[in-house]
Amino acid sequence: KAGVTQTPRxxxxxxxxxxxxxxxxxxxxxxxxxxxxxxxxGLQFLFEYFSETQRNKGNFPGRFSGRQFSNSRSEMNVSTxxxxxxxxxxxxxSLAYQRDTGELFFGEGSRLTVL
Amino acid sequence: xxxxxxxxxxxxxxxxxxxxxCSSSKALYSVHWYRQKHGEAPVxxxxxxxxxxxxxxxxxxxxxxxxxxxxxxxxTASQLSYSGTYFCGTEISGAGSYQLTFGKGTKLxxxx
Numbered sequence: 001k002a003g004v005t006q007t008p009r010x011x012x013x014x015x016x017x018x019x020x021x022x023x024x025x026x027x028x029x030x031x032x033x034x035x036x037x038x039x040x041x042g043l044q045f046l047f048e049y050f051s052e053t054q055r056n057k058g059n060f061p062g063r064f065s066g067r068q069f070s071n072s073r074s075e076m077n078v079s080t081x082x083x084x085x086x087x088x089x090x091x092x093x094s095l096a097y098q099r100d101t102g103e104l105f106f107g108e109g110s111r112l113t114v115l
Numbered sequence: 116x117x118x119x120x121x122x123x124x125x126x127x128x129x130x131x132x133x134x135x136x137c138s139s140s141k142a143l144y145s146v147h148w149y150r151q152k153h154g155e156a157p158v159x160x161x162x163x164x165x166x167x168x169x170x171x172x173x174x175x176x177x178x179x180x181x182x183x184x185x186x187x188x189x190x191t192a193s194q195l196s197y198s199g200t201y202f203c204g205t206e207i208s209g210a211g212s213y214q215l216t217f218g219k220g221t222k223l224x225x226x227x
Contacts (some may be wrong), residue, residue: 004156033214033215035217040219041219042117042202042217042218042219042220043157043202043204043217043220044217045214045215045216045217048214055214056214058214090156090157102145102147102159102162103159103162104147104149104157104159104215105159106156106157106158107156108155108156109156
């Protein structure tokens, strides 16, 4: 079956602009999580959606937002971009409704460069 | 609340063993392990649940010490294909919803 698809794969923006990233989960998966990955910081949790509801949010400023559609596809938006927002943004989908059913399937990510 | 992984990096020769540790200051419900190869997406290795058994997958196994809030990943007789960055992800007991907090990763390099 098709994996998690993220678009665009690469993008370059300038400070102050905004960006929207898209994630299509594996068919049947209703949970979508977003992570920011930067060198030396590992994977930092942004937010998680299940059935169009944000269930949890990480410690990021309000410039980072997201949403999930009825078909489970998700988008995240970053407004007023800063140089420090340059990172690989990973989306992961899961069947999980309960915590212990675990496995996350990651997409290959969207690499954002802010100039 | 980010778990601490050690070591940060390790270099092994093929056939050698390695242990990667993950510790948390919070009571944990579960620990997840992922491996990410350069330029690729992280891939799930295993999950260890509170009260559960030690898991194993081929020559990679892991344990979860609930009292110490620690998990260890054991790689035996390492192969070149084991190279990559290993991340542990932790779920905190009583957190109420699904959120994995990952460590900064351990970079493992296996050389011939």
